[in-house]
Amino acid sequence: MLTTVLALSLYQSGRVQARVDTLVSTYARAMVVQSQLERDLMGVFVPRFGQEPAQKQETQQEPKNKEQKLEKLFFGSKQEQNFDLLTFMTHNAMQAYWGAKLAKPRPRMARVVYRLVPDKDQKNSFNLMRQEGTATAFSAYEEKAKEPIKAYQLVEGIKECTVRYRFKKEYEGEEKEKQKNKPPEYKLLREWLEQEKKEDEKSKTRPPVPSEVEIHLVLWDSSYQKDTAFDFTILIPVDYKQEKKMVNAQGQRAKQEPKKSIAHNTVRPKMPPQKTVQAKQDQQEHTAGWFVLK
Numbered sequence: 001m002l003t004t005v006l007a008l009s010l011y012q013s014g015r016v017q018a019r020v021d022t023l024v025s026t027y028a029r030a031m032v033v034q035s036q037l038e039r040d041l042m043g044v045f046v047p048r049f050g051q052e053p054a055q056k057q058e059t060q061q062e063p064k065n066k067e068q069k070l071e072k073l074f075f076g077s078k079q080e081q082n083f084d085l086l087t088f089m090t091h092n093a094m095q096a097y098w099g100a101k102l103a104k105p106r107p108r109m110a111r112v113v114y115r116l117v118p119d120k121d122q123k124n125s126f127n128l129m130r131q132e133g134t135a136t137a138f139s140a141y142e143e144k145a146k147e148p149i150k151a152y153q154l155v156e157g158i159k160e161c162t163v164r165y166r167f168k169k170e171y172e173g174e175e176k177e178k179q180k181n182k183p184p185e186y187k188l189l190r191e192w193l194e195q196e197k198k199e200d201e202k203s204k205t206r207p208p209v210p211s212e213v214e215i216h217l218v219l220w221d222s223s224y225q226k227d228t229a230f231d232f233t234i235l236i237p238v239d240y241k242q243e244k245k246m247v248n249a250q251g252q253r254a255k256q257e258p259k260k261s262i263a264h265n266t267v268r269p270k271m272p273p274q275k276t277v278q279a280k281q282d283q284q285e286h287t288a289g290w291f292v293l294k
Helices: 002-041 174-178 240-256 277-293
Strands: 074-079 082-090 110-118 126-133 152-168 186-189 212-220 227-235
Touching (some): 110 152
Antiparallel strands (some): 110 126
16 A cells, blocks of 8 residues: 555656646746847937948949948748748847957947748757847848858757747828828738838838737647747837938938138137236236235
């Protein structure tokens, strides 16, 4: 009897330990995905040098040497039900210690690339790969590049991972006045491809980056028998519409108000006259003489 009770206790404790290990492993991987994506997406930006190509004189340089517009500043594609690629520019680059012999200083700007790659050892399982580098061109992160940026595995054992992008609709022209007093409308996309042209006669436009990113993640357990689903939303705190207004206002202000000459048009405050060294000495001698005479 005692032997049976001990055997059952050992069996139950083993099952509980295995279940706890599985939960800890699953939730730890989900936490890694959420924290890293949140850190990267919170620093998303669109560089101004990537929106429009720089203007150069054709007489000085050949056309092939002109700076081209950067592609895929914020890009997300899918393959069947899972996401396939997600890349963007961010200010929250990973910090690294460096020294004279170890590494070189890096700017606080980086391109990040996420890919969902099938696992070669497990069927119906995927690995989340991540790339980060200071190269702004997306071609440097492709496998066919001469020296591609090294990719590392962030999380393994993924059963399903979908990414959706939410943004607020913007209107132009007459439609903008009609929608002025109405509540904002939001649209949800499964892909965020290159900047689209105007969709229809209502002149709807899309911002450079979404305002929210919704992620649905399903992870296998350590035995690849059961799965656990996670859902989280990451906000991108950037208002490109407001930034565009500020940039346009600054440009118009610079055109309307040319720089004024300091010598003729600037009113300087009146400062008290400063005494020279010789004047101070004369004053001291006069004061001393006054005391002597008195």
